[in-house]
Amino acid sequence: MTSGEDPAGVLDRELRTVAARVARVPRLLVACDYDGTLAPIVEDPAMAAPLLEAVAAIRGLAALPQTSVAVISGRALRDLTALSRLPSEVHLVGSHGSEFDVGFVDALPPDRHRLRADLHRELENVIRDQPGVKLEVKPASVAVHLRTAPRDVARRVATAVRDGPATWDGIQVTNGKEVVELSVITTHKGTALDTLRAQLSASAVVFVGDDVTDENAFAHLRGPDVGVKVGPGETLARYRVADPLDAARLLAVLLQTRREWLFAEHP
Ligand SMILES: O=P(O)(O)OC[C@H]1O[C@H](O[C@H]2O[C@H](CO)[C@@H](O)[C@H](O)[C@H]2O)[C@H](O)[C@@H](O)[C@@H]1O
Numbered sequence: 300m301t302s303g304e305d306p307a308g309v310l311d312r313e314l315r316t317v318a319a320r321v322a323r324v325p326r327l328l329v330a331c332d333y334d335g336t337l338a339p340i341v342e343d344p345a346m347a348a349p350l351l352e353a354v355a356a357i358r359g360l361a362a363l364p365q366t367s368v369a370v371i372s373g374r375a376l377r378d379l380t381a382l383s384r385l386p387s388e389v390h391l392v393g394s395h396g397s398e399f400d401v402g403f404v405d406a407l408p409p410d411r412h413r414l415r416a417d418l419h420r421e422l423e424n425v426i427r428d429q430p431g432v433k434l435e436v437k438p439a440s441v442a443v444h445l446r447t448a449p450r451d452v453a454r455r456v457a458t459a460v461r462d463g464p465a466t467w468d469g470i471q472v473t474n475g476k477e478v479v480e481l482s483v484i485t486t487h488k489g490t491a492l493d494t495l496r497a498q499l500s501a502s503a504v505v506f507v508g509d510d511v512t513d514e515n516a517f518a519h520l521r522g523p524d525v526g527v528k529v530g531p532g533e534t535l536a537r538y539r540v541a542d543p544l545d546a547a548r549l550l551a552v553l554l555q556t557r558r559e560w561l562f563a564e565h566p
Contacts, residue, residue, distance in 0.1 A: 310540070310549060310552060311538070311539075313538070314527070314538045314549065315552060317525055317538065318525070318549060318552045318553055318556065319552070319556045320523075321503050321525045321553075322552075322553050322556035322557040322560060323556070323557070324502040324503040325365060326365050326366075326367075326500055326501050326502045326503075327365065327366050327501065327503060327504075327505070327553075327557065328367045328368075328369065328495060328496060328499050328501035328503070328504045328505070329357075329360055329366070329367070329368050329369070329504075329505045329550065329553060330368070330369040330370070330492060330495065330504060330505070330516070331353075331357075331368075331369070331370050331371075331506070331508065331546070332370070332372060332507065332508035332509060332510060332512075332516075332529075333347075333349070333370050333373075333374060333379060333382075333383060334347055334372065334373070334374070334476075334510070335476065335508075335510055335529060336507055336509050336543060336546050337350065337353045337354075337357070337370065337543060337546070337547075338350070338353075338382070338383075339542070339543045342446055343447075344433075344444060345382075347382060349383055349384075349385075350543055350547050352544065352548070352550075353543065353550060354383075354384075354385065355551075356547060356553070356554045357385060357389060357550060358385075358386060359558070360550065360553060360554050360557070361386060361388040361389050362388065363554075363557060363558060365561070366561075367499045367501065368388070368389045369389065369390035369392060369495050370383060370391050370392070371392045371396050371488050371492065371516065372391075372392070372393055372395075373393075373394070373395045373442075373475065373480070373510070373512055374393055374394075374437070375393050375398065375437040375438055376391060376392070376393030376394065376399075376403070376438075377393070377401065378393070378437075379391050379393045390495060390499075392491050392495070393437075394437055394438060394439055394482075394484075395473065395482070395486035395487070395488060395491075395512050396486050396488040396489070396491030396492070396512075396515075396516075397439065397484060397487075397491070398439075399491075403438060404438040404439075407438070407439060407483075407484070411439065411469075411483045414469055414470075414483045415439060415440070415441065418464055418467075418470070418481055418483065419434070419436055419441050421464045422441050422443060422460070425443075425460060425463060426456060429448065429452050429456050430449065430452060431445075431446075431447040431448030431453075432447075432448045432453070432456050435478075439482055439483050439484045439486075440480050440481060440482035440483065440486075441480070441481055442475075442479070442480040442481075443456065443457075443460055443478065443479045443480070444478050445478065445479070446476075460479050460481070461479070464481055465479070465481055469483060470482065470483065471483075471484070471485055471486065473486075473511065473512060474511060475510055475512070476510060486512070488508075488513060488515045488516040489515035489516050489518055489519035490515075491516075492504065492506060492516045492519050502523070503522070503523040503524055504520060504524045504525075505525045505527070505553065506525075506536075507526075507527045507529060507540075507549065507550075508527075508528065508529065508536075509528065509529035509530050509543075514534065514535055517534060517536045518535050525537070525538065526538065527539065527540055527546070527549060528540075529541075529542065529545075529546050530542060
């Protein structure tokens with residue numbers, strides 16, 4: 300988005316109309332995924348920063364009355380907080396919708412802690428001497444990142460993970476973008492969205508996401524809600540934008556319309 304650009308101008312007309320309509324509900328919840336939605340995909344997961352345009356729109360929306368903003372991410376809550384640097388008014392939920400607060404890890408039963416430790420050890424064995432493969436350890440899961448591995452290595456490691464620890468009892472497998480994640484709990488962005496909707500008494504929800512686990516959130520939308528998929532691929536979302544920059548433009552349109560409506564800046 301260039302300064303002075305009208306963000307609405309570049310969005311699909313139908314989406315603009317729908318955004319303008321949902322921005323006028325009594326209590327709005329805008330919920331977004333993080334990687335691939337607010338933050339463009341990069342090689343190193345530790346370097347994924349949100350677009351400034353997205354942060355500006357989110358900050359603006361979160362400061363409005365009768366308006367809530369949430370980010371529901373696959374990341375550990377601690378990492379999401381550090382990377383996104385969003386203000387405390389924004390509700391952050393980590394671990395694919397399971398981690399609403401930092402006490403989550405202490406509340407996990409001892410057998411889940413043991414299983415995650417076993418999983419971590421086993422995955423370290425699987426990826427030993429495999430160039431470009433990295434592990435990301437989270438409170439209830441371990442993600443195996445394949446993005447920077449040579450293709451043959453990525454295929455070999457993915458197969459070893461799927462035929463090995465992914466088959467263990469009590470393990471949930473999530474295939475993301477160049478990542479296979481093994482979790483010791485069941486996670487679901489849709490139930491996280493339900494919880495937020497109820498807690499915040501939202502009249503309508505806008506959910507924006509790009510990845511497989513975001514489909515669970517799209518599946519829980521209803522009535523006046525609006526689901527927006529970022530990028531290509533099959534989806535349950537009714538609307539689509541091309542990339543994180545267009546997602547930021549959509550957030551800016553929501554902010555502009557809602558601000559005008561709330562403060563009656565225009566008749
Ligand atoms: O639910 P999300 O917020 O979209 O998180 C999904 C996963 O995102 C991260 O991995 C992805 O983004 C990385 C940075 O751009 C990229 O290098 C990686 O290939 C992608 O899979 C994050 O590292 C994972 O923990 C999240 O589960």
